[in-house]
Amino acid sequence: MSQKLFVSAQEVAEKAGVSRSAVSRTFTSGASVSPKTRQKVLDAAEALGYHVNHLARGLMRNESGIVCLIVSEISTPYRSALLRALTLQLQNSGKVAMLINTDRSDGSVDLALRQAIRYRADASIILSGLPDKSITDLCLKNGQRLVLINRDDDREGPLKINLDDADAAARIATAFVRAGCRKLAFANSQAGTPSLMAREHGFVAAARALGMDVMVERFGHTGYESGRVVAQQLLTRKERPDAVFCATDLLACGFMDAARHQFSMSIPDQICVAGFDDIEQASWSSYGLTTFAQPVDTIAREAVSWLVAETAEPENHKVRLHADLVWRTSIRGG
Amino acid sequence: MSQKLFVSAQEVAEKAGVSRSAVSRTFTSGASVSPKTRQKVLDAAEALGYHVNHLARGLMRNESGIVCLIVSEISTPYRSALLRALTLQLQNSGKVAMLINTDRSDGSVDLALRQAIRYRADASIILSGLPDKSITDLCLKNGQRLVLINRDDDREGPLKINLDDADAAARIATAFVRAGCRKLAFANSQAGTPSLMAREHGFVAAARALGMDVMVERFGHTGYESGRVVAQQLLTRKERPDAVFCATDLLACGFMDAARHQFSMSIPDQICVAGFDDIEQASWSSYGLTTFAQPVDTIAREAVSWLVAETAEPENHKVRLHADLVWRTSIRGG
């Protein structure tokens, strides 16, 4: 009964005593309407509670204004920080974010992208997983833009935003050595995503260049609990490391907690720790974790400014961003 | 040039040698199509890469399948956990989440709701702020459903989901007393949202009933840093509290860190601490925070099941959920 439909441009036109095109033009920026009729339309619209139907507009313009964010592990500190930056940036540019959570089963990135297509999203930003080539091709062919964040992939078409993971790893290796550490370790998850592996390989290579080996230990997903497990594995070795680079801050937090509370070790006196992401908890005084900052605002800005750009993009566009080292108290010296 | 439009039902129909209605019916559940033509359509659709245009479908059906999530402080642990639960639940029910971040200026909840209307969202879930009555009325009048989570409001129409904040506060007060604490304190932010105030008032009332006064201190937003500041304020008093209930876990974390590292206090020996939300960090061994768990999954289930329900909702629907006490090590005894 209260299923009275939304008020349409037609009704506004009648109330304002103008044609329906006039009201349409009033709400289309850059259209030609006289100030007089424009005002009449605005008044009528206000009185009736009219709002342009973006579904219909999207249908006509072939541009929905929707951008899909395809993301897993949404409630992780780093992911949610990036999500925040992206939504704000999108809203700034007059777009609206459609959020698709791929935490369920796998292959769900493809499912998510399919959903994006159904809603004729203007673009999709992928923060997790990597979709099939067949479906990205479909997106691209239909003029949908694609952004891959921290998914080091080499296909043509999408914008790829990455960090200088390997370089950061090298920097932290020298920092460890400068702090007098000689027995280096790397703590990773088993996820094996390109950026995690880049950090690992970069660290191992840099250490080798400095004449040292690295104990590498991997476990589970990229979370706090995994950090604890890896600590268990590393700190029960007959030769304990005196410095450990954790692939993410969450791993580092878990590692630090286990090292302190379970192995009664003192950080940074007995062991130096570094992380990656600069999540909020890294700055909490229980951790004081030295880490690399993901430039989330820059990432968001780059992604959004590219996908709203008028010009057809250069075919194989890559952006490589720098991760700043945030020095705190989990490494000696400084 | 590559602006080749998406493939339409028309093209699929031609390729399959059937009418446009046939392909439409193939993708409409519960429509009458013979298995033979259905298969022909599916084959043709697959070959052409056809996907139903949900913009057009939404236009016709007057049901977009979109649900708006209106939320601020997205990257906060509790909020992002709730966000995660909501998106999963929505996807489960065949809906898709449109995420609107209201972190910017104020009045932006109204802006967000306006956006929801433009996209003809079937429903909106509001996790922050409280919209004007005028605009909620507009939503309701147009058949859009509204869910308010933890925003204790008394208007007609929306579903309101709340926790038993005051009751939880009372429970923690007795727990403190049972642990031998006599000088109680409450740490709050200045946000003054209904649920925060309910916790504060509930705690003060319960303490009074037990014959005790409560030192109340409020500062800034609901975050870690505010917790530190409140600790500063409470622990420099000439009479220090021996138990503090923090309105949120983030406040509690900040409080604990300041108490330990700045005031060298031992928890729970010298001071007992409790929080609210049960964010992930509460379980980290640096904190071991005794706290109340927000039943995020239940909240999400209640919200989504209500808004996808067929039946016209009862006019003034409220759901009051229970917050379980998660006992850890920040309170003596147990």
Next chain:
DNA sequence: GTCGCTTTTGCAAGCGTGTGCAAATGCTGC
């Protein structure tokens, strides 16, 4: 084959909007 019935199919109208085109209007200068 024919009748009565159910299932399937195509037609066409309609959802609310944007926009090219031609007609109408307003304005300027004589």
Next chain:
DNA sequence: GCAGCATTTGCACACGCTTGCAAAAGCGAC
């Protein structure tokens, strides 16, 4: 008042889909 021009306005079609309705097709029993 009129020609000449720029601006505004309305008409009508298009966008891709759903769905009521009537015609067509299938089917079982005689």
